[in-house]
Amino acid sequence: MTxxxxxxxxxxLENYTLxxxxxxxxxxxxxxxxxLPLAIAFAIASGVPPEKGIFTAIIAGxxxxxxxxxxVQIGGPTGAFIVIVYEIVQQFGVSGLVISTFIAGxxxxxxxxxxxxxxxxxxxxPLIIGFTTGIAVIIFSSEVKxxxxxxxxxxxxxxxxxxxxYGQHLASVNLYALFIGVFTVLVVLLWPKITQKIPGSLIxxxxxxxVVWFFHLPVExxxxxxxxxxxxxxxxxxxxxxxxxxxQLIRPAFTIALLGSIESLLSAVVADGMIGGNHRSNTExxxxxxxxxxxxxxxGIPATGAIARTATNVKNGGRTPIAGVIHAISLLLIMLxxxxxxxxxxxxxxxxxxxxxxxxxxxxENFIDVFKGSKSDAAVLLTTFGLTVLVxxxxxxxxxxxxxxxxxxxxxxxxxxxxxxxxxxxxxxxxERTPEVIPVGVDVFEINxxxxxxxxxxxxxxxxxxxxxxxxxIIRMGNVPVIDATGIRVIRDVHQxxxxxxxxxxxxxxxxxQVMAELKKARLLFQIGKGNVSDTFxxxxxxxxxxxxxxxIYQMHHK
Numbered sequence: 001m002t003x004x005x006x007x008x009x010x011x012x013l014e015n016y017t018l019x020x021x022x023x024x025x026x027x028x029x030x031x032x033x034x035x036l037p038l039a040i041a042f043a044i045a046s047g048v049p050p051e052k053g054i055f056t057a058i059i060a061g062x063x064x065x066x067x068x069x070x071x072v073q074i075g076g077p078t079g080a081f082i083v084i085v086y087e088i089v090q091q092f093g094v095s096g097l098v099i100s101t102f103i104a105g106x107x108x109x110x111x112x113x114x115x116x117x118x119x120x121x122x123x124x125x126p127l128i129i130g131f132t133t134g135i136a137v138i139i140f141s142s143e144v145k146x147x148x149x150x151x152x153x154x155x156x157x158x159x160x161x162x163x164x165x166y167g168q169h170l171a172s173v174n175l176y177a178l179f180i181g182v183f184t185v186l187v188v189l190l191w192p193k194i195t196q197k198i199p200g201s202l203i204x205x206x207x208x209x210x211v212v213w214f215f216h217l218p219v220e221x222x223x224x225x226x227x228x229x230x231x232x233x234x235x236x237x238x239x240x241x242x243x244x245x246x247x248q249l250i251r252p253a254f255t256i257a258l259l260g261s262i263e264s265l266l267s268a269v270v271a272d273g274m275i276g277g278n279h280r281s282n283t284e285x286x287x288x289x290x291x292x293x294x295x296x297x298x299x300g301i302p303a304t305g306a307i308a309r310t311a312t313n314v315k316n317g318g319r320t321p322i323a324g325v326i327h328a329i330s331l332l333l334i335m336l337x338x339x340x341x342x343x344x345x346x347x348x349x350x351x352x353x354x355x356x357x358x359x360x361x362x363x364x365e366n367f368i369d370v371f372k373g374s375k376s377d378a379a380v381l382l383t384t385f386g387l388t389v390l391v392x393x394x395x396x397x398x399x400x401x402x403x404x405x406x407x408x409x410x411x412x413x414x415x416x417x418x419x420x421x422x423x424x425x426x427x428x429x430x431x432e433r434t435p436e437v438i439p440v441g442v443d444v445f446e447i448n449x450x451x452x453x454x455x456x457x458x459x460x461x462x463x464x465x466x467x468x469x470x471x472x473x474i475i476r477m478g479n480v481p482v483i484d485a486t487g488i489r490v491i492r493d494v495h496q497x498x499x500x501x502x503x504x505x506x507x508x509x510x511x512x513x514q515v516m517a518e519l520k521k522a523r524l525l526f527q528i529g530k531g532n533v534s535d536t537f538x539x540x541x542x543x544x545x546x547x548x549x550x551x552x553i554y555q556m557h558h559k
Contacts, residue, residue, distance in 0.1 A: 004113065005283050008071045012320035020319060027318030028326025031074055031309050034199045035061070035327060036334055038309070038357070040222065040342065041350040042077040043301060045142055046085035048094055050222055050342070051229050051335075052301050053077050058233070058331045060291035060303030065324025067290060069283030070268040072275060074309040074324050075291055079357045080263050081256070081302045083138050084393045088252050090157050094299075099239045100249045101296035104256035108289030111261060117281025120261050124404040126370045126381040128262065129363055131396050134388025136362035139354055146351035149177025149219060159389050177219045177348040180208045184352025196315065201353050208349045209341075222350075223343030231339045233332075236297045255394040256292075260304040264288050267305030274314045308360070376407040409452075416449025418462040421476065441471040442544045448479040451487035459490050469503040471551055472544040476537060478509030488522045495528055504547045507533045508540035 035057050043053025057076035064075030088097045111117070138159065144166050145155050151172035156162045184204040191200030212219055222229070268279040284305075291303050313323050370381045380403055387396035421444040438444060445462060475491075495505045510516055510533050519525040525533060534540045 004115065005286050006069075006280060007067045007283060007287065007321070008069055008280065009066055009321040012071060012322070016320065016322075021322065023317035024320055024323040025326050027313050027316035028323040029330050030197070030199070030316045031313045031318070031323065031327040032330025032334065033202055034312050035074070035076055035306075035309055035331060036342070037201050037205050037345070037350065037353055038306075039077055039331070040345070041354050041357075042079060042082060044222075044226075044347075044350060045079075045082045045139065045354055046077075046301060047089040048085070048097070048301060049226050051339075052299060054229070054331060054335050054339075055233060055298050056295045056300035056303050058328050058335070059298050059300055060295040061331070062325060062328035063291040063294055064264075064287050064303070064305065065321040065328065067283070067287035068321065068324075069280030069287065070271055070305070070310075071277050071279075071320055072271045072310055072314050072318050072323065073264070073268055073279070073284070073305045073321075074313050074327060075264070075288070075303050076306055076309065077301055078263060078304055078306050079139055079354070079361055080132070080135055080259055080304070082142070083135050083388070084252060084255050084259065085301055086142070087157065087392065088249075092249065092252075095239075096245075096249060097301065098296045098299060099241055099245055100253045100256060101292050101300070101302050102239050103241065103246065103249060103253035104260065104302060105289045105292030105294075105296065107254060107257035108260060108292060109286050110289075111257065112282045112285030112287075112289060115282050116261075117265065117283075117285050120258075120265055120281075120285075123262055124377075124380060124400075126373075126377040127384050127397070127400040127404055128266075129366050129370050130381045130384030130400060131388045131393060133362050133364070133367045134385045134396065135393070136358040137389050139358040139361070143351040143354045143358070146220070146347040147178070147181040147355060149174025149181075149348060174219060174348075176217045177346070180212070180217075180219060180346050180348040181352040181355075184208060184349045185356055188353060188356045199312070201356075204352065205345055205349055208346055209344050212346050213344055217346075220347045221343065222345050222347065225347065227343070229335070229339045229342050231336055234299050236294075237299070238297055251394055255397060256302045258397060259393075260288055260292065260302060261285055263307075264305035267307040267310050270307055271310050271314060274311065275319065308357075376411070380404045380407065412450055412452070413458075416447070416451070416458065418445060418447050418459045420444070420462065421446045438541070439545060439548060441548050442474060442541075443470045443472070444474045444476065446476040446479075450482045450484075451477075451480050451490075452482065452484040453486035456486045456490045459487075459494075463494050463497075469498050469501055471502070472504050472506060472547050473498055474506045474508050474537075474540050474544060476508045476540075477515065478511060478537075480515055481512050483512075483515045483518050485522075488518055488524060492522070492524055492527070495524075504544075505532060506540050506543055506547075508537050509535060511535055 039053035039057040040050040043050050061074065061076045064073060085097060088100050141159060141162055142155060145152060150166065150169045152165065152169040156165055187204040188200040191203055211217065212221065264284055265281055268284055271277065272279055288304060295301065295303050367381070371378050380400055383403055384396050384400035387399055447459065451459065498505060505528055507528065532543060534543060
């Protein structure tokens with residue numbers, strides 16, 4: 001269990017110093033200040049009250065740092081969840097979101113326990129870029145109303161309907177809100193050139209909030225839309241999950257879990273590169289699971305590792321999970337003593353911050369690089385991107401994975417081949433040469449590539465040329481790394497068919513441990529005979545000559 005779950009906090013406390021504690025405190029306070037506007041913005045963009053984002057950043061952030069498998073990972077709500085959370089809230093309400101997050105947390109714990117941490121990193125890159133860029137487009141389009149200060153009702157969930165509605169209300173643009181939104185974008189983008197010690201988003205919030213309050217500008221604020229932000233954590237309530245509710249919410253919960261695992265492990269990998277560390281992926285998944293379970297109990301939203309906040313932590317000297325704990329405590333203190341001031345923040349300011357977040361998420365250069373790559377990668381990219389934007393993130397991930405799997409199988413089928421080998425012994429590699437040519441009465445076929453269900457038909461078609469098979473059929477399998485149940489079945493069928501015609505089957509160069517193990521499990525090794533399965537072609541030829549000699553002797557004795 002220690003190998004499966006061992007938080008990095010345990011390791012870092014062994015040689016912890018006062019100097020490092022000071023650095024962690026500074027980094028944690030700065031990250032806490034950075035996290036506050038983002039937590040509020042992500043919550044509002046997700047269709048829930050702003051305090052939900054703060055609760056999530058405090059509870060989930062504390063647990064992820066305490067139990068996580070990364071030294072510097074900062075957890076909390078992220079932009080990646082906005083789309084799926086908004087869809088769940090629109091369809092099932094806030095209570096449905098809480099239950100979905102609770103189930104997703106359980107799924108994440110299970111994923112860590114069964115050691116899927118190392119497997120998740122093999123999610124196809126074009127799929128990740130596709131839905132990430134799609135999410136960025138949706139976040140941007142969702143913030144147009146507040147950025148422009150449009151006087152309209154609720155924003156339609158459908159992407160196309162959303163932009164049609166924007167066009168219909170374009171005449172109601174609030175120039176004050178537009179100015180604040182543009183000012184926020186410019187400050188967030190340009191402030192790091194002045195200093196990176198204080199986040200640009202905080203500067204934009206302080207200035208724009210003061211201007212709106214002092215001049216009584218007619219723009220919408222958090223308070224005018226949502227009322228006051230609570231100055232305390234809610235009472236924990238374990239959500240009740242009935243079988244009917246579970247069946248209804250398992251798909252969105254699985255999407256939250258998959259997205260959370262991908263996002264957190266990607267963030268942990270980025271953090272490893274920044275500090276030269278090595279995270280524990282399964283421990284991280286288990287911690288993410290507990291964080292989401294606890295977040296839902298306190299009425300929060302899904303949480304995961306946040307790349308931008310993690311990078312901010314590292315750049316400001318954070319090197320242990322203590323920095324993440326300080327970040328959560330800082331957020332708690334801000335909520336307790338300054339939460340009421342957050343209600344004065346203009347919605348246009350949050351929209352500007354989220355537009356920058358969307359731009360950073362878009363990974364436009366990577367999107368273009370994948371698009372210019374192979375046609376199969378471009379197909380997965382565009383399919384996932386299009387479905388994310390136009391249909392649903394859950395559908396996009398499901399179909400994207402299926403499409404990527406089918407295209408991968410097609411590539412494997414293209415690389416595999418089955419052909420009749422027509423050569424003499426002097427054409428063999430040096431290690432396999434014999435002084436004899438392939439004797440009369442022996443057919444040799446060679447399989448190249450994995451013999452799985454996608455390529456098995458090639459083997460069947462190749463065997464059809466043997467209208468009258470020779471006395472011995474040698475199948476060379478030196479280039480077969482893996483075989484599945486369909487491949488086993490095809491070899492068994494061929495063996496049974498040619499056995500009726502008096503032909504002996506010899507499998508040559510069975511050097512793959514996986515192939516040999518499958519032959520044994522299927523008892524095909526017993527049916528063919530151990531003596532007819534060799535590890536070199538030279539031994540296979542020798543066995544073929546022995547079979548031919550036995551056949552000649554048999555015929556002579558029965559004349």
